[in-house]
Amino acid sequence: MVPMDDAERVPAEQRSDLPDDLIIVSHRGPVSLARDERGDLVTGKAPGGLAPSLLRAITGTGATWIACASGALERELAADEAVSTLVKGVELRFLVMDEECVRDAYETIASSTLWFFHHSMTDIATVDFDERWRRAFAHFRQYNAAFAAEIVRLARPGATVMVNDYHLPLVAKVLRAERPDLRTLHFTHTPFATPADLELLSRDVVDELLEGMAAYGACGFHTDRWAASFKESLDHFGVSAPEIFTCPLGIDVAQLRLEDATPGVELREQQLKRRFSGRRIVLRSDRLEPTKNILRGFEAYAELLERRLEYRTEVVFYARAYASRTELAQYRDYRAAIERLVGKINGRYGTEGHQPIVFEVDQDYETSLAAYRLYDVLLVNPLLDGMNLVAKEAPVLNTRDGAVILSTGAGAYAQLHDAVIGIDPFNVDMTADALEEALTLPSEWRVPRARALKARAGEFAPSEWLARCVSYARTAV
Numbered sequence: 356m357v358p359m360d361d362a363e364r365v366p367a368e369q370r371s372d373l374p375d376d377l378i379i380v381s382h383r384g385p386v387s388l389a390r391d392e393r394g395d396l397v398t399g400k401a402p403g404g405l406a407p408s409l410l411r412a413i414t415g416t417g418a419t420w421i422a423c424a425s426g427a428l429e430r431e432l433a434a435d436e437a438v439s440t441l442v443k444g445v446e447l448r449f450l451v452m453d454e455e456c457v458r459d460a461y462e463t464i465a466s467s468t469l470w471f472f473h474h475s476m477t478d479i480a481t482v483d484f485d486e487r488w489r490r491a492f493a494h495f496r497q498y499n500a501a502f503a504a505e506i507v508r509l510a511r512p513g514a515t516v517m518v519n520d521y522h523l524p525l526v527a528k529v530l531r532a533e534r535p536d537l538r539t540l541h542f543t544h545t546p547f548a549t550p551a552d553l554e555l556l557s558r559d560v561v562d563e564l565l566e567g568m569a570a571y572g573a574c575g576f577h578t579d580r581w582a583a584s585f586k587e588s589l590d591h592f593g594v595s596a597p598e599i600f601t602c603p604l605g606i607d608v609a610q611l612r613l614e615d616a617t618p619g620v621e622l623r624e625q626q627l628k629r630r631f632s633g634r635r636i637v638l639r640s641d642r643l644e645p646t647k648n649i650l651r652g653f654e655a656y657a658e659l660l661e662r663r664l665e666y667r668t669e670v671v672f673y674a675r676a677y678a679s680r681t682e683l684a685q686y687r688d689y690r691a692a693i694e695r696l697v698g699k700i701n702g703r704y705g706t707e708g709h710q711p712i713v714f715e716v717d718q719d720y721e722t723s724l725a726a727y728r729l730y731d732v733l734l735v736n737p738l739l740d741g742m743n744l745v746a747k748e749a750p751v752l753n754t755r756d757g758a759v760i761l762s763t764g765a766g767a768y769a770q771l772h773d774a775v776i777g778i779d780p781f782n783v784d785m786t787a788d789a790l791e792e793a794l795t796l797p798s799e800w801r802v803p804r805a806r807a808l809k810a811r812a813g814e815f816a817p818s819e820w821l822a823r824c825v826s827y828a829r830t831a832v
């Protein structure tokens with residue numbers, strides 16, 4: 356098994372601030388794993404923002420990372436001792452659990468229920484907390500308990516444990532009972548459900564989730580808004596609050612520049628320039644995910660094409676996405692709905708040789724970086740989003756002083772609001788107005804804001820962010 360090569364990683368400056376007995380816990384592991392044609396194991400970037408950011412912060416620190424073995428390959432590798440050294444300087448542990456237990460915990464409870472509650476997107480017409488759901492919730496408990504048992508087994512006395520996301524709200528209760536010496540911390544990378552959202556869930560389940568969170572020494576969020584929702588929900592349901600803190604994750608600018616400065620990205624930039632030959636570029640880049648509000652973005656673009664006929668050939672909307680949670684019908688249906696809408700808009704407004712929208716679903720990170728360099732307008736319009744790192748990464752690499760349209764529902768909006776065009780993500784007309792405005796802004800508007808975005812992206816870079824989060828870890832009493 357070949358360890359992931361970290362030779363090209365920029366050293367994190369803040370590593371010394373991390374305790375040497377740190378345990379990171381999350382559903383996903385720090386890297387994606389696959390076998391190449393020869394059967395050799397290859398590591399790649401994990402999906403989403405959480406795992407790659409945490410990985411940057413802890414590479415080389417000797418921290419332990421406990422994740423769930425979720426595919427066949429991870430399950431196979433979990434038993435191999437060599438997996439623990441797969442990522443240099445990180446002790447990696449994959450937990451193998453009963454497959455049905457993982458499916459219920461991850462798909463039914465975390466991804467299909469809690470995810471939408473935390474994004475205030477629960478569809479009251481279709482939720483059904485029936486017997487089947489209750490059984491899945493029992494598996495969710497079991498899944499959380501399995502993580503807790505592994506922490507109990509591996510943690511050194513007084514160790515610091517950082518647990519990530521809505522998959523694992525129930526771990527700390529077990530730790531408090533069995534390892535009261537541990538300093539614990541939970542960080543939520545999504546928004547947090549409001550009391551009105553949680554009112555839709557059964558009361559016993561809400562109590563269990565909130566009391567589970569309150570058992571951590573401290574709970575962290577990317578913005579004050581999500582921290583406030585959490586506190587309001589605790590107050591509303593009468594659960595006493597643990598220490599709550601806000602720490603907005605930034606990006607590792609030096610690392611991103613290093614990933615960008617490669618012949619592969621250069622080549623793809625040239626290819627994109629040829630392909631879009633002189634047209635201005637409206638870009639979006641997302642995980643293929645209903646909360647990202649991709650459909651309304653295209654509807655707004657169609658409205659813009661109605662208003663400005665010349666944009667049919669002068670501008671291209673380049674929408675990049677990577678597939679996500681494809682095991683869930685809701686995600687597959689969402690992709691199908693997007694493809695139908697793109698087909699309709701292109702059918703209506705396309706001309707010979709010009710498709711107004713180019714929608715691409717792939718995993719080609721180098722093309723995403725090349726597209727970041729080239730956009731004139733970046734559209735980031737999630738309904739709600741814990742942070743949204745695309746809004747921070749893309750401006751760092753952009754070479755055109757491109758304007759950024761950012762949803763007020765993205766966590767990043769709190770930090771970037773005065774350097775972007777803010778939009779209400781539900782409002783299609785407003786999004787069309789913002790697109791129109793962004794495509795006509797003079798450089799006096801764009802240049803200082805592009806500069807501000809570049810400067811702010813690196814605030815609370817992963818290593819600094821993690822050191823700060825960890826400083827809040829407490830032994831819950």
Ligand code: F6P
Nearest residue numbers: 383402403404405406520544545
């Ligand atoms: O941002 C929340 C999050 O759950 C992250 O933990 C993860 O990186 C991302 O969404 C993708 O989700 P999943 O791990 O379910 O593919």
